Amino acid sequence: MVDLSVAIGDLRLKNPIMPASGTFSEELAEVFDLERLGAHVTKTITRDWRDGNTLPRVCEVNGSMLNSIGIPSKGVGSFLEKVVPFYQRYATPLVVSISGNTEEEFATLCREVSVDGVDAIEVNISCPNIEEDGKAFAIRPSSTHKVMRALRAATDLPLWAKLTPNTGETSEVASAAEEGGADALVVANTILSMAIDIQTRKPKLGNLMGGLSGPSLKPIALRMAYQCARATKIPVIGCGGIATAEDVIEYLIAGASAVQVGTATFIHPTAMVTIIDELEAYLQAQGLSSVRDLIGTIVDDGQDEAVVFMEAAP
Amino acid sequence: MVDLSVAIGDLRLKNPIMPASGTFSEELAEVFDLERLGAHVTKTITRDWRDGNTLPRVCEVNGSMLNSIGIPSKGVGSFLEKVVPFYQRYATPLVVSISGNTEEEFATLCREVSVDGVDAIEVNISCPNIEEDGKAFAIRPSSTHKVMRALRAATDLPLWAKLTPNTGETSEVASAAEEGGADALVVANTILSMAIDIQTRKPKLGNLMGGLSGPSLKPIALRMAYQCARATKIPVIGCGGIATAEDVIEYLIAGASAVQVGTATFIHPTAMVTIIDELEAYLQAQGLSSVRDLIGTIVDDGQDEAVVFMEAAP
Amino acid sequence: MMDLKETPAPAGEKDVFKSFELALAVKSNDPVNGEYHRLVLEAPEYLLARCQAGQFFHLLCPTANGETPYLRRPMSIYGFYPQKGELHFLYKLAGAGTRALASLTQGDRLNVLGPLGVPFTIEDGWQNLVLVARGVGLATLAPLALEARRLGRKMTAICSARHPDYLMSVDYFRELGADVITLTDAEGTSGVDNLERVIEELIAGGRADAFYTCGSNRILKLLQTIGARHGLPGQIALEQQMACGIGMCHCCVRTFQRGDKLLQLRVCREGPVFDMMEAVAW
């Protein structure tokens, strides 16, 4: 028997596979047994009711997708009443994703969702900070640090900071999140992208731009996961383009302690279950007794990341 | 007859198709007539001799590629002696790409390559600035502005600033380059990425990380080209994942005045010629008399980019 | 590539789950006319037992002609036959996905996800049904007609198309005992005015207790007007671009009016079948 369990801080997960926020919901219980997963992660909510963005909200780009769903949210009340109880019937830990456009709003929501049945809070700091210039908190180390401190003060639950790839300062942002009190980093959200219909000359998304997810994102998010694992001491949860057990193994070797599967679930709703089974089979075949034996085992000859970054610039 | 010519500032190109730096060289003249191209763009050079990075220098990722070639350079002397004269036999304008790790080194090289036979200088400010923290100049508006002013003072030739996608401040960097004296923006270079061989647990590139180019980069670079076209008044030259005439049309509609083709030339060495022919056929079929009738014709209902950026955050 | 599995769900799970991801074998895939194809898949009994008229499957189109459609494509159930072990789709060639579907040949496997969504309902009082459809809308209404026949209801099927050659399923509706009225652009009979006249005649003749339609904005508006005028109910199957198909992503919403509130509902989840009077025309 191989051991698939991993620890994210004090939280023990029976396996390292969980859904990415916004690509998972109660409805998936109609397709497979959600108890198989390492954790449940809900779609980001905001405090109050929101509509979501203009349609079309998704499009295909070269074997990947763009989305600008926005955050259609029924508000925190409805969430606590309906969604949390649904997941309480499972033993699997529940991770709740939240966001806010100001520090205060964000912190208040963080306090409000710190209830029984919630095991960790994923703070989607890839959302815009309207108190500064509207850039996402996680674009800059300073705004990351500030918002994380406010969130840290608002809850005793584990705080997972979800980072954005739309930055040139991944390592610095990761450190800022750690110093601000994050218990783990989720790396990463989607990268801002665009597609245009050349017939109509309209953007393919109603919102002009949207986030790239799926296979095209993988090399970027994997690089970020590696940078974050090196820059901090807290666990990294890899996310971006994962579709197979091989992808998971790549992230674990890079230093991630667990992973989130997003878009792949749209293509294969049972993808996460398949991945768990294949991961177990892989460990068995490799004679490894625990999935933890893979984490951070990259053979990088201790190359210094900063230097590498410099030389990587073409 | 359709008119394929475009203007990049005072420089008139017979068509909007040119190679991307580092994916083109004299050797391609053995495969097709280089006079067909809108411009010739040389591989980035540095002042002095350089070796380039550790092998392996390229790998495949999901229908795209990573590279960490570095800048193997024979230095400016050899360049002026051998490369510039080679291209002088063509009427096609010659664009020389340069980089430097300090402002002064960069500016000196800029002065040195401002010679007869060179029609524009592409400044690869995606390269690291070792006087600050080693981040590429084009990651921050401030360092972009500063280096562009130094470069502007060093030459009277048209200056094209090549931007990096490794930033969260594309529009601001674009404006800073414009204010610093850029005559055009080349958007964009590769995005920092990584891939790991799960058998050996080694990075697939000798340099750990490298730049993603090819189709996966397209939605990201297209978004940047659009942002830059909106943020500045200078011409934008789109670059990233272009492989077909349709891709070119998408960039032109987004606001680019011309484009560069990179990795596609590795896959189809004759790609640029095919694209020129197909672009001409498209214009004819659409009854357009000039390729300029496509530029910036995106139907975006005047949506404000800043707001959109905020809402695009997932 | 992930291996396609024939039965991801262990035996016991067949009773627990509502929708399944399965790789089904293609029995046939033939053009019906220039634009439409009928795809017949071999399907297990437990899957077909769950299918209802108005529901759809989310199809993972294969790689074909150098194109790899990434997202799944939603397709209404055109027919499900537990006895024959068959699941039918009727699709129109539109873009990369449907072009790829057309490349399937007997023995190939197609990964399907379903059944999904809310089916049509036929309420007890609805004895005379009027089905109004154009184009592929007929695919969606076909299994409804079968169900109506099972329940012994009377039916009028108003089939509209560009040209008489594109009138599909007319024979099928007739076989099921429906009165069929055909309207075509070519004959100049498919205009809204004429359609209104035809429907008013049915109502006048006591042959319209409820309407079923799909897709078209023009027809929806007309039926809403007529419905309001006579207090007649109806259901509409709507289309919207989909990513997940099961309710997770919220990309497939449409606007509905319930009382004085405007709601955004997911076509894949709260639909694709909706109350005809609540749908907001677009």
Place this chain on the structure above:
Amino acid sequence: MMDLKETPAPAGEKDVFKSFELALAVKSNDPVNGEYHRLVLEAPEYLLARCQAGQFFHLLCPTANGETPYLRRPMSIYGFYPQKGELHFLYKLAGAGTRALASLTQGDRLNVLGPLGVPFTIEDGWQNLVLVARGVGLATLAPLALEARRLGRKMTAICSARHPDYLMSVDYFRELGADVITLTDAEGTSGVDNLERVIEELIAGGRADAFYTCGSNRILKLLQTIGARHGLPGQIALEQQMACGIGMCHCCVRTFQRGDKLLQLRVCREGPVFDMMEAVAW
């Protein structure tokens, strides 16, 4: 997908250009033994007229088995026959690209780029050639043997393999009049010591004016030692991962020693054939 064009170069250009991007028809593609396949393509005369032993083509592998190799794959010319209009490759199944090549069948088209690189040369004074190769290295040396025969040179081909079953092209070399010496792991004859003994015997017999080899580090080191010992020249065809194949990208470099200078040279451009004594073993 870009259309594959049969002849991108207008008539006049055939004389101007050195390498061509062409979609060639597959004549046959058969397994030679468990690991190797021979691919025969139909090629125009002007292309074959430009081919020389030691050069390579850069092949755009098709999509197959759900995999789409992105970069081209370099393959040595195994044979070129202007009279038959044929271009041959001999390849070993390694990864996605060669697996995809193996899926080609007669009539399919394969997009090739070439001929590329610097060929082998046979200098006037080299009357007795010794070819030393293992595995697919034999593919690279085969056209050299043909050329040597054309020039009337004497040849010894030392063919090494894991097992006698994997000794390919032995008959081919014999037909061309070469003395063939086979060494195999299975028979315990392929070790460096034995190889050294065999070569020293050839030298002693006056049957070695120059060496030709490819790929193997072990063999290179031995030949360099022997070459230095006896002042004998040689050429080696090297492999390196390639992106562009024509010299633009600088990803394919290897290190060479020229005098006391270490140089980085591009295998696709300054090679793949290099001076055996300059190559730095790795």
